[in-house]
Amino acid sequence: MNNCIEFPKGTSFLVTGGAGFIGSNIVEKILYLGHKVKVLDNFSTGKRENIAEFLKKSNFELIEGDIRDINTCRTACKDVDYVIHQAAWGSVPRSIEMPVLYDDINVKGHLNMMQAARENNVKKFVYASSSAVYGDDPILPKQEGSEGKVISPYALTKRINEEYADLYYRLYGLETVGLRYFNVFGKRQDPNGAYAAVIPKFVKELLGGIQPVIYGDGETSRDFIFIDNVVEANLKACIATSEASGKAFNIGYGQKTSLNDLYKKLSELLEKIDISPRYEKEREGDIKHSTASIEKAKEILKYNPQYSVNEGLELTIDWYKNNL
Template structure:
């Protein structure tokens, strides 16, 4: 169970792209804690410098500032690397609808650059972030690999194209690729700020500051919220997977289903607040319900998520209470 007892050959070296981001920085921390070497790559377009700086004095950590849209940077970053954990991407469905060309450049071309760089450097395993958004308008629950609908956003399209390239790179070039379809990941270091912030950190910050959060739609949309520890486990277990599993995509979630309005009520109770939310319009490109069948990841990757939503949200709330500056009544 979990990932703390996963063993890799002595001297193993990992590359984490998007190392300054939410998921990337948590992967860096976990791998360093396991005793292996890590190289991080990021250009800070969405990541935070403090997520890199906290590890810079670690003897097993090396950081490269660079852009995955530059092939030479990608090739250099993959030199002497055994395992690539490719997290660098631009997220957010609404933002992708506003900026489809940027998403094409970063999420597709950048990922293709990284796969090619990994191939040229003889990397053992290439694990990359996909997304539950690839299921599009397919109405059935739980979501099952191989049963996808029409895509609803440029973001979803970029992740689907990444999966197709992953399949091809395994088939044509023998690069073991593993696509991880993340379902609404949350946890420590997830950014609560900005128009495109994820709902859990955004709501927590607003409630801590006695502000009224906006719930898009009626609050009856449901999600398979997945704590960061489960995602770390999935990445590391994919690095240990057999070549039989290569070239495929896997649902990475806890396998639960939470309604947004219930999460809001849970946060109110946990934070001791009594604040009515504001209800806004549905977000264009969003799917209404999401819940994962994780049996394929369990069978082929040995994935056994330990962190339920309830356990994860308790730890996340405590982290944000410690790390967010909360306004006083004077607004200071």
């Protein structure tokens, strides 16, 4: 990973959702850099094993609590320089089943965290948005400022998060930076459950000799981005100039990969080319194609993804082979 990200000695971070897939990887990097980290997590989707190795470190603190409780958020933001807000519920299909819960967690929780950060004079509030905000806009690559109509409650919660973050910057001066994640993958991503992401699911099933399911004809494409690139983006957002504040940026690799091509690559890497996928009908709320333009993030955040998709897949497979 690019090692030019530096913070003054004694810098402290709060990572919400720090026991989750992305959050725990961010925490690991901050601890590696020698800084203090607090994690706020209620373990509704995060896993204790993701942070087990950090618990014994003197510069790590766990706060078990819910972002829907404003007082918990205020306590967590005390004596913190940077908030990296990852706590949310993901999954487009699940949000279609549970729109009210998604609004409660993803919108109210986000607002609580920004308010707590503002009251505690946090230097920067960096938060997870999503490529889902592009909705039905057909233009590729996806470019900030060209958003269509959202097609899921999850996407709407992320769109609202961005609007609130922009408002909090303009109204109260809280320096907010949104990161529109495309399809993040890497170590600690959960392969289990009906809403698991495609890469860990494919890997687990192929390793187990199970025939994976591809929804649609397999020509659906995504911009897959390795977790270490996403960690870099979060830390660079923390030290970005005020030009970044109030804005949201695409965080992808800038490369299109179809599900068929992804499947072929994974089956080759796992030496499971004899297992063919099973095709089923497309899922409601899924976008057909998604590729990021990352020029704005490169220019303003100095984002520079170090790992290609193939490099990331190889590292990810190594991790799953040792941890599944």
